Amino acid sequence: MKQRVPGKLYLIPTTLGETNPLEVLPLSVKKIVEQIHYFIVENEKSARGFIKSICPHKSQPRLHLFLLNKFTEAEELPSFLEPCFEGNDIGILSEAGCPGIADPGADVVRIAHDKNIQVIPLVGPSSILLAMMASGMNGQSFTFNGYLPIDKDARKKEIKRLEKLSYENKQSQLFIETPYRNDAFLEDLITTLSPETRVCVACDITLKSEFISTKTAKEWKKNKVSLHKRPTLFIFHKD
Amino acid sequence: MKQRVPGKLYLIPTTLGETNPLEVLPLSVKKIVEQIHYFIVENEKSARGFIKSICPHKSQPRLHLFLLNKFTEAEELPSFLEPCFEGNDIGILSEAGCPGIADPGADVVRIAHDKNIQVIPLVGPSSILLAMMASGMNGQSFTFNGYLPIDKDARKKEIKRLEKLSYENKQSQLFIETPYRNDAFLEDLITTLSPETRVCVACDITLKSEFISTKTAKEWKKNKVSLHKRPTLFIFHKD
Numbered sequence: 001m002k003q004r005v006p007g008k009l010y011l012i013p014t015t016l017g018e019t020n021p022l023e024v025l026p027l028s029v030k031k032i033v034e035q036i037h038y039f040i041v042e043n044e045k046s047a048r049g050f051i052k053s054i055c056p057h058k059s060q061p062r063l064h065l066f067l068l069n070k071f072t073e074a075e076e077l078p079s080f081l082e083p084c085f086e087g088n089d090i091g092i093l094s095e096a097g098c099p100g101i102a103d104p105g106a107d108v109v110r111i112a113h114d115k116n117i118q119v120i121p122l123v124g125p126s127s128i129l130l131a132m133m134a135s136g137m138n139g140q141s142f143t144f145n146g147y148l149p150i151d152k153d154a155r156k157k158e159i160k161r162l163e164k165l166s167y168e169n170k171q172s173q174l175f176i177e178t179p180y181r182n183d184a185f186l187e188d189l190i191t192t193l194s195p196e197t198r199v200c201v202a203c204d205i206t207l208k209s210e211f212i213s214t215k216t217a218k219e220w221k222k223n224k225v226s227l228h229k230r231p232t233l234f235i236f237h238k239d
Numbered sequence: 240m241k242q243r244v245p246g247k248l249y250l251i252p253t254t255l256g257e258t259n260p261l262e263v264l265p266l267s268v269k270k271i272v273e274q275i276h277y278f279i280v281e282n283e284k285s286a287r288g289f290i291k292s293i294c295p296h297k298s299q300p301r302l303h304l305f306l307l308n309k310f311t312e313a314e315e316l317p318s319f320l321e322p323c324f325e326g327n328d329i330g331i332l333s334e335a336g337c338p339g340i341a342d343p344g345a346d347v348v349r350i351a352h353d354k355n356i357q358v359i360p361l362v363g364p365s366s367i368l369l370a371m372m373a374s375g376m377n378g379q380s381f382t383f384n385g386y387l388p389i390d391k392d393a394r395k396k397e398i399k400r401l402e403k404l405s406y407e408n409k410q411s412q413l414f415i416e417t418p419y420r421n422d423a424f425l426e427d428l429i430t431t432l433s434p435e436t437r438v439c440v441a442c443d444i445t446l447k448s449e450f451i452s453t454k455t456a457k458e459w460k461k462n463k464v465s466l467h468k469r470p471t472l473f474i475f476h477k478d
Contacts, residue, residue: 011372023267024362101371101378110375113453121373123263123364123445132340133250134360136349139340143382143410171382200352206362214352 007084009112010036010091011105013098013124014050016231017207021054024125024206030054032122038083038090040066042104047093068092068104077108084117096231098126102146102176128174131202131233134212135172138237142172152188159192166197167238175234182227185234186220193217193236200235203227246323248351249275249330250344252337252363253289255470256446260293263364263445269293271361277322277329279305281343286332307331307343316347323356335470337365341385341415367413370441370472373451374411377476381411391427398431405436406477414473421466424473429456432475439474442466 010032015021022030034055041047044065051058066080084090092099092108098121099105112119128144145162149155162173177185182203189199195218202212209230215223217236249271254260261269273294280286283304290297305319323329331338331347337360338344351358367383384401388394401412416424421442428438434457441451448469454462456475 022265024265026261026263026265028262098368098372100373100375101368103378105372106375106378108375109373110453113375119373119375119451120449121369121444121451123362123369125362126365126368129337129340129365129368130360130362133337133344134339134348134358136339136345136347136352136358139342139345140385141383144380146379205360210359212358212360214349 004085004087006117007087007089008118008120009081009084009109010089011099011109011119011121012091012093013122013126014093014096016096016125016127016205019206021050025054026123029122029124033091034058036089036091037062038064038066038088040068040080040090040092040105040108042067042069042093042095046095050093068108074107078111080108081112081115081117084112098124101126101128102144125206127202127205127231127233130205131200131212131235132172132174134202135200135235136214137172137198137200137235138170139172141170142174142235144174146176148175148177148185155188156192159189163193163197163236163238166236172235172237177232177234179227179229179231182230182232186225186227189234189236190217190220194238197236197238201225201227201232202235203230203232205231205233243324243326245356246326246328247357247359248320248323248348249328250338250348250358250360251330251332252361252365253332253335255335255364255366255444258445260289264293265362268361268363272330273297275328275330276301277303277305277327279307279319279329279331279344279347281306281308281332281334285334289332307347313346317350319347320351320354320356323351337363340365340367341383364445366441366444366470366472369444370439370451370474371411371413373441374439374474375453376411376437376439376474377409378411380409381413381474383413385415387414387416387424394427395431398428402432402436402475402477405475411474411476416471416473418466418468418470421469421471425459425464425466428473428475429459432456433477436475436477440464440466440471441474442469442471444470444472
């Protein structure tokens with residue numbers, strides 16, 4: 001009996017908003033999406049929309065989609081990879097940006113490594129990386145911290161702790177916030193940090209409305225900006 | 240007198256090795272390189288080679304290149320941005336990957352923000368980000384630490400300290416090493432870390448020889464791999 005070659009797990013970035021996919025994705029992503037029929041996706045509707053936008057002639061009824069989001073039980077995950085053992089490649093698609101980076105996917109990748117399935121990350125936009133590049137801060141040492149505590153006192157304490165770490169380790173500190181809390185979060189940053197600490201606000205990255213600016217906390221107090229409901233990365237660095 | 244519109248500073252990723260550029264870069268990068276004549280580059284020869292590979296018909300004699308590497312004096316940097324004030328766009332190109340991320344560029348970007356020059360990061364490959372995606376480790380919280388100390392005792396101490404941080408903060412820890420020291424570095428990791436700590440080795444990313452695997456320190460001891468002179472990212476996470 002012939003031994004079947006196992007399929008591979010491709011990590012497929014998507015756009016970060018309403019952008020023409022080929023403005024932010026290399027052609028190789030289109031080629032891979034063209035050849036894959038099994039996808040692990042965060043949201044069926046947007047996954048189908050993305051696949052249609054990048055490969056308009058691909059048969060949608062032939063797609064097999066597995067849902068991976070906060071409702072997915074950990075026990076289901078290994079079964080998502082079964083098509084690999086029948087020789088099929090599988091793609092992971094998250095809602096925006098890169099699977100596994102501030103987005104679902106890492107748990108499936110972990111299982112793939114355990115099962116010796118080859119994992120192939122594809123190039124595409126990550127708001128974390130693009131913000132870091134454009135911040136002018138130290139890209140030799142940086143931490144992505146995700147979300148800070150919601151409680152105001154705990155949050156301010158954490159900002160102070162991370163500012164100290166930034167200073168001691170020459171390390172840029174990155175964060176995201178729920179978009180409707182962005183303005184309050186920037187206010188917390190600029191009132192809690194030392195006046196000379198630099199803060200980068202990187203908003204609507206890769207979109208027409210992109211806004212990226214680095215100023216000191218003191219300067220931000222004089223230059224207000226509206227970030228309400230706009231996807232934003234915050235980075236700070238104390239020199 | 241007409242007010243001239245200032246030029247923009249584009250951060251232009253390049254390939255991570257011998258790859259066809261359009262396999263890893265979106266078409267928008269080609270369009271931007273086509274229209275720019277001023278570049279801040281890490282190495283003249285490879286910058287010209289990259290520009291030629293992506294825009295074969297672009298006039299090489301018309302290019303103005305500023306060199307940005309370890310020999311560049313900080314006082315020279317502001318002059319690199321002067322063409323912006325005459326209405327010219329400028330691109331930053333590093334040797335491989337994304338400017339400003341484990342590569343030169345951040346200092347120029349910092350000056351651009353101070354001078355209110357718009358900074359636009361373009362999408363392309365970053366070995367740090369691709370390794371993080373493919374590691375199956377926590378992409379909600381991670382630190383890129385750059386290089387660890389060369390002294391063996393200091394290095395082992397630092398590995399232990401970061402393993403503790405990884406465990407306490409559920410944070411993935413990323414590193415790079417000088418390629419000819421990769422094998423010794425992996426040995427240091429797997430002999431210093433707890434046996435169950437997961438270690439990802441991500442090597443030759445985006446190249447044909449790409450190798451990405453996550454195993455526990457204990458498993459790596461039984462599965463040796465040769466990383467000599469291959470560009471490699473190391474990531475660990477203690478659960």
